[in-house]
Amino acid sequence: MEKKDERNSIIVIAPHPDDEVLGCGGTIYKHAQKGDRIHLCVLTDGSKFLDGYRRKEECLKVSQILGINEVIFLDFPDGQLENHTQRLKSALEGLIKGFQKVYTPHPLDHHPDHITSSLTVLSIFEEDPSFELRMYGVYNTFRYNLLVDVTDVYDIKKNALLEYSYSLSLTGVELMIQRTEAFMKYPTINTSENKLYETFFVADKPMTTNEVLSYLTYDLMCQDPHNQLLKKIRATEILIEKLDKEHTLRVALEREVADYKEKMERLRTCEEELNKLKTSVFFRMYHAYHTLKPKIIPPGSLREGIYKRLISFIKRY
Template identity: 30%
Template sequence: MKILIVAPHADDEVLGCGGTIKKRASKGDEIRVCFVTQAYEPEWTAAYIKNKEKEITRACFVLGVAEKYFLGFPAAKLDSIPKKDLNFKIKEIIKNFVPKAIYIPHRDDLHFDHRLVYEACLVATRPIGKCSVEEIYTYETLSETEWGMGSFRANVFEDISDTLKYKIKAMKAYKSELMTYPHPRSLRAIKALAEKRASESGFKFAESFELLKCYRK
């Protein structure tokens, strides 16, 4: 099965569905990640940008990501980009990759980059023409979803009891993003959320998603 993960920023893919990525990749699914934005000068140094590229490579290797896409839009400035440009870029990736499932950020995440990517993904996956996408999920991103409007409704739970350790390892690769507890973007908080979702689903550790749409053929 082909699965596309759309990440507004590098590390969103790990925070939102790192355990699921590793699990599905280990079962033979082809997982690709689309990184929508990236750091840019002079807001970030050249050294920071180069290091971020290395972090992405390491994290994706840990999770078994087959291929990466970089759209190159400026981080925290997506509102300066025409929506049609963002829509087109994501639609082209879907057209060429032909994924059956897509995981996207939640509509009420605090960061506006996340909300704009959510909207663009819905436009790109409209069930018209030859769109391949049959399942659309939103994931919860620590430090974004819980700080937003609180409308995330978990209705799909993925058992990541065997892959949480890989999610943790992948997040460790993002040293520039990792914080100390009680910040939600910390290793302890990641494990705590996995335990919370597990307590709601009967697993040891779990990731949760909101299934938006499912087209059965």
């Protein structure tokens, strides 16, 4: 049996260059180790307090360390994402379509750019939950449902953070590394082993923004069942539409394959018939005649002239 290709296509949404490493650098590297195809999308130009160009250069170097295949810079103004939500949504909608897993900050992640990027991805997800959503944290710990043990690849993450020394210079790269390590070591009081973790909230089934917020706030969010329902109906209808289209396509392709198989079968039958013909006495005589004729009557020879005259004489009478 043909082995199923288990590689995933991943996109990591980072509001600023460096967020992807702080929040999920180890996990990105683990995806790369598995052979997954990884895209990184940096939303802002990172130029509010620092030189955005230098930060981009660092980001590109870091992507090589982490095994990221492609980096996309959307260049929204740093610190002002909340003023560009519509444009951001349009840009991300086209971009994240088709990826199996989408990483983005969680919606309670302190920085306004992080909150906006999270809510934007969430609104895309609730309308069209055709991917798995994974939310990471940069600024604080949060309610997670997935712990990824990255102890074995922490050195890579640390190297990546060191590469971001300019981007993290406002706080100081060493201090940032210490803080990141602390979050990774103590994402909760409940972990029993002395390991380094990256934490995620994973929505692997259709969920509305409210449901995600409810989960993250331990159901403290006010629920509106009617709006939840409407959103779910809409999302289900979109998914049904997509499944139906894919099904129609699959059926058409299957029919095409069946047609080709039928044609192949017909060709095979013709080939068999031809082979039978080739082995028949008549064909062998015919073949022998045409093989021997140029030898007995060479073209342009006197013998050929006599032969032609004889044939035309026979045809005439």
